Amino acid sequence: MPRLAIAPEVHSDLGALASPAREEAVVSLRRFLRGATSAPHPERVRNTRDPRVATMRLTDRHRGVVVRQRDVYWMLTVQPDAEAWSYAQRHRFAVNAAAGMAEIWDAAALESVEPALRRAAGSAARRLFAHVCDTDLLGLGIDTWLLPLVRLMASETALDAVEPLIPESQFAPLSVLAAGGSIAEAWRALDACAAVPAGPIDVSDLGAALDRTPSRAVFVADAEELDHLLDRPQWCGFPYAVQYRIAYHDVHDGPVLVTGGAGTGKTVLALHRAAHLARTGGGRVLVVTFSQATAADLTAKLDLLVDDTRVRDRIEVGNVERLAHRVVAEAEGRPPLLVGPPDLASLWQEAAELYGTTHSPAFLLREWEQVILAQNLCTLQEYLSAARPGRGVDLDRGERAEVWRAIEHVTGRLRETGRRTLLQLATRASTLLGRTTGDLLDDAPGGEPYRHIVVDEAQDLHPAQWRLLRAAVPAGPDDLFIVGDPHQRVFDTRVALSSLGVKAETYRLTVSRRLPREILTWAVRLRGGGPVDGLVDGVTELAGFRAGQEGPRPVVREYVSPQAELAGLVTQVGEWLAEGVPARAVAVAARSAGLVRDVKAALREAGLAVRATPLHGLKGLEFRRVALIGVAEGVVPAPGSLTPAEEDPTARAHDLQRERGLLYMACTRATERLYVSYSGRASPFLPP
Numbered sequence: 001m002p003r004l005a006i007a008p009e010v011h012s013d014l015g016a017l018a019s020p021a022r023e024e025a026v027v028s029l030r031r032f033l034r035g036a037t038s039a040p041h042p043e044r045v046r047n048t049r050d051p052r053v054a055t056m057r058l059t060d061r062h063r064g065v066v067v068r069q070r071d072v073y074w075m076l077t078v079q080p081d082a083e084a085w086s087y088a089q090r091h092r093f094a095v096n097a098a099a100g101m102a103e104i105w106d107a108a109a110l111e112s113v114e115p116a117l118r119r120a121a122g123s124a125a126r127r128l129f130a131h132v133c134d135t136d137l138l139g140l141g142i143d144t145w146l147l148p149l150v151r152l153m154a155s156e157t158a159l160d161a162v163e164p165l166i167p168e169s170q171f172a173p174l175s176v177l178a179a180g181g182s183i184a185e186a187w188r189a190l191d192a193c194a195a196v197p198a199g200p201i202d203v204s205d206l207g208a209a210l211d212r213t214p215s216r217a218v219f220v221a222d223a224e225e226l227d228h229l230l231d232r233p234q235w236c237g238f239p240y241a242v243q244y245r246i247a248y249h250d251v252h253d254g255p256v257l258v259t260g261g262a263g264t265g266k267t268v269l270a271l272h273r274a275a276h277l278a279r280t281g282g283g284r285v286l287v288v289t290f291s292q293a294t295a296a297d298l299t300a301k302l303d304l305l306v307d308d309t310r311v312r313d314r315i316e317v318g319n320v321e322r323l324a325h326r327v328v329a330e331a332e333g334r335p336p337l338l339v340g341p342p343d344l345a346s347l348w349q350e351a352a353e354l355y356g357t358t359h360s361p362a363f364l365l366r367e368w369e370q371v372i373l374a375q376n377l378c379t380l381q382e383y384l385s386a387a388r389p390g391r392g393v394d395l396d397r398g399e400r401a402e403v404w405r406a407i408e409h410v411t412g413r414l415r416e417t418g419r420r421t422l423l424q425l426a427t428r429a430s431t432l433l434g435r436t437t438g439d440l441l442d443d444a445p446g447g448e449p450y451r452h453i454v455v456d457e458a459q460d461l462h463p464a465q466w467r468l469l470r471a472a473v474p475a476g477p478d479d480l481f482i483v484g485d486p487h488q489r490v491f492d493t494r495v496a497l498s499s500l501g502v503k504a505e506t507y508r509l510t511v512s513r514r515l516p517r518e519i520l521t522w523a524v525r526l527r528g529g530g531p532v533d534g535l536v537d538g539v540t541e542l543a544g545f546r547a548g549q550e551g552p553r554p555v556v557r558e559y560v561s562p563q564a565e566l567a568g569l570v571t572q573v574g575e576w577l578a579e580g581v582p583a584r585a586v587a588v589a590a591r592s593a594g595l596v597r598d599v600k601a602a603l604r605e606a607g608l609a610v611r612a613t614p615l616h617g618l619k620g621l622e623f624r625r626v627a628l629i630g631v632a633e634g635v636v637p638a639p640g641s642l643t644p645a646e647e648d649p650t651a652r653a654h655d656l657q658r659e660r661g662l663l664y665m666a667c668t669r670a671t672e673r674l675y676v677s678y679s680g681r682a683s684p685f686l687p688p
């Protein structure tokens, strides 16, 4: 029987076909898998660059392009006849001699750039890879067919120009060598492209190479497996090599931290890991995310990824607040009472007035959350000797004692009325769990506690919440799997995991699978501000963060008045919907609640039923079209959320960075188009 491997492009090509053609093509593939007499068969194509390539008729107008070797058929794309023949003629296929993965490249396009490379090389004093011998290049898996082209390159620009035309596993080691890296570093770059470690490699064994390349080929044994692969989104069946390597690694010895820019596939990776742990791990898996909206999104994605209900039932999705609530409720025998923000604000006001402190209510709140709760300081003595990282104003002993009294007033009033803040709840829950790890969570089927916790959007967790998560899972292999992006932080919680005793093995993802290059470049300019701290030791840079696709540039519109801006928004959204973009794929957001209300009213009046939300509401989500309005001076950054510089310049700088992170996060939700508008003067965050 033939062994059929499907490439991700077949998934998207079939998805793009109109309904009867798609069904016809799938029926043909099913017949092929059954070996039916009427099944499509490989037909030779004239003038191919690789004799193993053929096409198979799948509908009266479409063909699948396959590379055949013995019983293995690797189907690469499904195209109308002429395009399928052209594709078959243009491409070459090989097995990487060093890392063993299957590779494919557009040889015709490379041949057409060869004369330009030769001309540039003629006038160059030195070739880019003159310092590396052929043996080393071949040892790094550089293909013998590509080698002469590599030898012609005279500059990094030449290498960058061919990047889209050659496999990543060829480009990655070359780019390291071009930048002056060593052979060992180039090897590491090549290793990073592999989904599985290679073992012995036989370059003539296509089947074994495809097994090592799960991001490019999935074998389907029968019609059921074929339907299963095609009916789910592409990310379910084809994790990228780096996602596969981390997510399907047998056992990570302890915590794992994966960072990466917006849209680099962290959430998808976290979901694959959660699924893998639920299938193979030692107990229940808790997936922690930011909000109810992101929890609903992750739940829906997990339902798609994991269809075995027994495995799915082992995974729970929630946020830290829910976990804290549940632990405390179970220990205390009744649901805890929470204090609302207005009541809390008036308590801080009262404390500032009563104790005549020179510090504002907002200062006291930050001191409580960022110093006292962050370090779980329980006595004045502890507070007097504590470090106050991130706080810009020094406090002497007398001032600290005064601040402590004010804080005790608030905590005392909360105690009297039986109310708590969310961070207090987290602290209480971690204390309870610290005493009895797991036992308080045993109302699950089977009675076991969480054995694994997977954390998405980790950049915004407070130390008190980290302590809760740490206490909710026994320390050991595969205990914590954490993904996050410090550049997207929207709260002022800058904590390095190691400072909380979480020593994680770290990985970094660099290619955005969501953002077109134009939006990414613009958003990175907007983010500016250089490296940021949080999660990792030291800082995270945006350097190396790049996009995998092209697209239109963001549109920035200036209007003469807020009314004109709303009218412009309505026109823009109307145009998107008229183009056929579904309403659920469009989001509109603004910084202030008032503006969101105006947007909702304007959209309602125009009969446009798209999501409108504050900027925070976009966190963790993505949409084909995103419109951000009111990105004006005096609105973004929101003046009310900035600490006055005279009160605490460091806190103000942090507030500004957080506001910038918020706008950056919102801009990076768009997969296709980003529209930004303002009336009056532009927000100082917008790039010139």
Ligand SMILES: Nc1ncnc2c1ncn2[C@@H]1O[C@H](COP(=O)(O)OP(=O)(O)OP(=O)(O)O)[C@@H](O)[C@H]1O
Pocket: 234, 235, 236, 238, 239, 240, 243, 260, 261, 262, 263, 264, 265, 266, 267, 268, 269, 485, 488, 513, 514, 619, 620, 621, 622, 668
């Ligand atoms: N293996 C894959 N195959 C196809 N698409 C993928 C794959 N991995 C991720 N994607 C797509 O890339 C986009 C970004 O992925 P994801 O949401 O996981 O990124 P992220 O790093 O969590 O983003 P952010 O931090 O900005 O929320 C999504 O549209 C997702 O479906």
